[in-house]
Amino acid sequence: MFILHHGWRSSASRRVRLCLAEKGLKFESVLVDLTKMEQHSPEYLKLNPNGVIPLLILPDGRSLYESGTICEYLDETYPEPPLRPDDAYGRAEMRNWIRYADERIGNLIIFNWKHSIAKVASKWTDAELAEAMKKIPSKERQQAWLRAARQPYTAEEENEARRKLTVMLDKMESNLAQHAWLVGDRYSLADIAVVPFVKRMDEEIIPDEMSAAKHPRVHAWWQKLQARPAFKEARIESFTSTL
Ligand SMILES: N[C@@H](CCC(=O)N[C@@H](CS)C(=O)NCC(=O)O)C(=O)O
Known part of the structure; x- marks a missing residue:
């Protein structure tokens, strides 16, 4: 059984769910609450060092991240129905x-940010924001969170x-x-x-x-x-x- 760490509204997670559904593959759902920064927990970062969703755990226990890569993997491994051109x-x-x-x-x-993440992050104190920044693994994502928290x-x-x-x-x-x-x-x-x-x-x-x-x-x-x-x-x- 696949285990998908994802969010219902996350665009990248949606891609993977679409691909799994086209292939008729079932998965166990593990919801990651981005507003609680669960994607930056040490346990999660061990599996996806980018600190984002989705993350797919394969039936043999190995894991994969990056939605485009996951979809290509699924299409190669479960070729029916094919989701890529023949040539x-x-x-x-x-x-x-x-x-x-x-x-x-x-x-x-x-x-998207204003609907959920900004509502939470804008209430953080400067100290909480600084603490959150330390946990976010990439500069680009830190910038996105900073925008959500302080500069709409x-x-x-x-x-x-x-x-x-x-x-x-x-x-x-x-x-x-x-x-x-x-x-x-x-x-x-x-x-x-x-x-x-x-x-x-x-x-x-x-x-x-x-x-x-x-x-x-x-x-x-x-x-x-x-x-x-x-x-x-x-x-x-x-x-x-x-x-
Ligand atoms: N290139 C990545 C992008 C993943 C991504 O940006 N995920 C967003 C949700 S759609 C996320 O986890 N954001 C949380 C954060 O930035 O802390 C992929 O396609 O898997």
Whole structure:
């Protein structure tokens, strides 16, 4: 049995749950409460030194972190149904989408922090904040927590993020003009990589841009994607619901 350390609302965790659901793989759920900084506990850091979720413990006891890597591992190990193109070029394109989502899109989802983490972190005293900072393993994550605690994102930063996220939708729209899915005619890990971000764009960040009038092919892709049984199984639900 797989053991997944995750969060219901975490984008990276959502990717892994989607992949597991597509493969029909069950898992034992271990919820990690980010607001209590459980991801920075010494026990957790031993398994994932990056101090983030998700973390997947394999049936043989070995563990894996990084959602894109976990999904590729699952797809190689449990090849049915395949979630990658048959040809090497297609797989290279798929990896570029995953990389684009990881490096250029994930950090634009600054809208998530205010719903939970900022509510907790903004109440910390300076001493508590300093203590928390010591436990966070990377400079980039320390900066994100510092922003959540003391410097909420400005309207200008939010608008700039919206602009860049719209560029991603434009990029998707042009791919979908040629193929049924982001890479070729098979649903793949490229689609899965962007699902959690598209979900947030649709429900809160740029819902207008998700309309059939603005991005018709993305709109149709999103309808088709949400109708997949795995989408429901993976519980990609409203961010502000009480999960
Ligand atoms: N590149 C990582 C990103 C993981 C990540 O950023 N996880 C977030 C939740 S989506 C997290 O654990 N944040 C907690 C923190 O920064 O302390 C992956 O894809 O697994």
